[in-house]
Amino acid sequence: MAAAERGRKLYRGVVVSLGLLCLLQAALIIFLCLALYNKVLDLEASFETLTEERDELKKKLTDFDHSYSTSYKRLTEERDTLKKNLSDCDNKTLDFEASFKTLTEERDELKKNLTDFDHSYSTSYKRLTEERDTLKRNLSDCDNKTLDLEASFKTLTEERDELKKKLTDFVHDQQGWVYFNGSFYYISLDTKTWNESRTDCLQRGADLVVVNSEEEQEFINRYRKRMWIGLTDSEREGTWKWVDGTPLTTRFTH
Known part of the structure; x- marks a missing residue:
């Protein structure tokens, strides 16, 4: 036990x-x-x-x-x-x-x-x-x-506005001049020969218009009147050139 x-x-x-x-x-x-x-x-x-x-x-x-x-x-x-x-x-x-x-x-x-x-x-x-x-x-x-x-953006904006103002003032001051797409065009009311018209343009510090684009062609056509353009064959008959020396082309380039 x-x-x-x-x-x-x-x-x-x-x-x-x-x-x-x-x-x-x-x-x-x-x-x-x-x-x-x-x-x-x-x-x-x-x-x-x-x-x-x-x-x-x-x-x-x-x-x-x-x-x-x-x-x-x-x-x-x-x-x-x-x-x-x-x-x-x-x-x-x-x-x-x-x-x-x-x-x-x-x-x-x-x-x-x-x-x-x-x-x-x-x-x-x-x-x-x-x-x-x-x-x-x-x-x-x-x-x-x-x-x-x-x-810079503010400065450029101010300069742009100032240039726009000067451009507007210039257009108002220059009677007969028309602004389009970065250029000024003088629309004369006198009837002259091609040579007389170009001489008048040169005296104004310009030249007969050289058409470089369809937009510029349409701008000129708005006036619905005969006007001289800067195209001549004075150097060689039948060979057309613009007054800036460039040859005539049959179509516009983009």
């Missing part, structure tokens, strides 16, 4: 020891999970800040976050399963050991992945910071160029 009683006490002591060991192991796992969870929260905060500074990496970081969240969710589910198995420790010791081994392997794998992520995260953060600084400098240079362009 005494030997049997000692055996039962020894058995109870072993069971209690195993239970305490299991509880210690569960506490250690929970502590490690909490530490890992806090680390994840810090990483997610940093990850969100980087996402705002560099939208180009948003998809890549989002994909990683999805993968990381999936792994974390799976670990959490297995931890909950482990807790349930621990509550039935007396009847499911073997199952608990198998689950604990699996959890330990996955924890180690997560630690390795977390270390790799820390390295990748640091490299990406450095590169993003450099790109952000470069973009800031480029933006500053662009702002300066924009200010210069705005000043």
Whole structure:
């Protein structure tokens, strides 16, 4: 009887020891999970800040976050399963050991992945910071160029308005002169020969019109009257040239 009683006490002591060991192991796992969870929260905060500074990496970081969240969710589910198995420790010791081994392997794998992520995260953060600084400098240079362009545009606009005013005043002052497409045309009311008309033009600092485009031809036709143009064969009969020396062509070029 005494030997049997000692055996039962020894058995109870072993069971209690195993239970305490299991509880210690569960506490250690929970502590490690909490530490890992806090680390994840810090990483997610940093990850969100980087996402705002560099939208180009948003998809890549989002994909990683999805993968990381999936792994974390799976670990959490297995931890909950482990807790349930621990509550039935007396009847499911073997199952608990198998689950604990699996959890330990996955924890180690997560630690390795977390270390790799820390390295990748640091490299990406450095590169993003450099790109952000470069973009800031480029933006500053662009702002300066924009200010210069705005000043130049304002100056050109003022010069254009001034030239338009001078042009309007000139047209008003020069009776008989008509402005069209960048040139002035003098419409004389006197009837003269070709040579007399050209002499009159030369004295006015101009010359007989050289028709270079369909638009200029249509402009001349508006007056619906006979007028001399700068076309002559005085150098060689039958060979027509404009007064500026260019040969006559049968069609306009564009």
